[in-house]
Amino acid sequence: MNVRKVFADGLIFNNPILVQMVGMCPTLAVSNTAMNGFGMGLAATAVLIGSNIVISMLRKVTPDEIRIPIFIVVIATFVTMIEMVVHAYFTALYDALGIFLPLIVVNCIILARAEAFAFKNSVFKSAVDGLGNGLGFTLALTILAAIRELFGSGSIFGKTVMWGSYEPMSIIVQPSGGFLVLGLLLAIFATFTAKKASV
Amino acid sequence: MRDIIKLGLILLIITAVSAGALSITNDITKEIIDEKALEKNLAYMKEILPDADDFELTDDPGILSVDGVEEVYEALQGGNISGYVIKTITSGYGGGVTILTGINVDGTIVAIRVASQTETPELGTKIAEDEFGSQFEGLSAEKELKLNEDVDQVSGATVSSRAAINGVNASIELFNNVLK
């Protein structure tokens, strides 16, 4: 499997949110503003790359029976480290992400990539896989968040974009709206990929 | 049996390495985190007691005697203590509510600020707004304040309002028992 394919798979064809449909919790919760979605995506990507690298490095010495607990400790360690870094250097993002920052540890994407890829592949390829999946997650999350922020608050990345008299539909940035927009996005994506497949 | 011990040992080693890595990261970042928190609080404190020219953190152990009190700052004017800003954290709806209460040495509440909260948007978050907070200004810190008697709650947000008044009352208690 060449490196480019590994990357492209993670980014698009096997996109964590739109195709694998994992990591739903943070997807719905932090996609209320584009900045939060983007920030969360990058934090998760950092954890993913870090944990993929370490787990790949340890794969020859990890006993099969306890591989899951070991994955968990490695992932949790990176999550805590990223948490501390974000708290210190990006305090506004830290406050906005709240409990979802430590919850990156149970983001199924990370455990799934560890089990499916990092445990069986070289360090370099695992790092690329982490990068691809992480960026794929970030991309889908940011797009979803941008849409929600646009219609729900009339802005993108904090800059007001909609015309002055636009009355934002604040329900869009609430949980209910999150479910709605994600559902629409998935339906559109499904139609798009179905058309491509039938062509 | 030997297998289980070996497995347990490996897990223990990895956890120990994890603890070590986190301990180092913690040491590096904790300072910065504390500094930033102090900066943020300083801005609020200047709003509450604008006449003070300096604020100093007390390390009087007596401040721990009241539940909910986290830190106490002495407000200094010309070298003398003109008042106190007391930081409390009380249980609200969505987590801890951090309140900064400014009390003059003569026993009046100057103002309060909600430094942080994660309450329900449009409901609990109203405790951070002027309409609620300004009710505390000028009240006497002689005794505990009662919700809906001395201060009106935010309607539909009893828990958040209670958290706020509990914080202020803790400051009042501390002021009367320890700081006066």
Next chain:
Amino acid sequence: MSLFVIIVSGILINNYVLSRILGICPFLGVSKQVETAAGMSMAVTFVMTLAGTITWLAQRFVLDRLGLEYMQTVTFILIIAALVQFVEMVIQKTSPTLYQSLGIYLPLITTNCAVLGVSILNIKEKFGLIETIVNSAASAIGFSLAIILFAGIRERLELSNIPEAFKGFPIALFTASLMSLAFLGFAGLV
């Protein structure tokens, strides 16, 4: 916070799935049939209540005492993983049919953000031991309520005529959106 408020809040006002958006993966994954959803809820309720309690004890008597607060995430998730293993073994012995129908979703309770979520929130809200136990149980009941209601609706949806693009997840998400909207009505109840 009075225990009554904690209970009402956990089940209705701050419902873990529909308001806090926690526990979504199993919510979407195990809700095709009411029976499976009910079985899953019982397992999750048991794990959540126990996990919330044990993690609280670990925080109080180990992490805080030794000044190891930054090990919270690592410790909590290990406790939860061990607990789920234990529950798996128990279910396998007592009800093989339930074990079969839950399939992979049983070990996945470990990554159910609601379980880790409630553990972290108990500490954040500075609850005492009793409040922790009550909150963990109430939050779990809220999760169960959401997932069982959802399963009931999805069972009906299976028999309806749905446009191709919306089949499966999209229509499920729309349903969840409406449920979440309905539960918004509980805000300001207390």
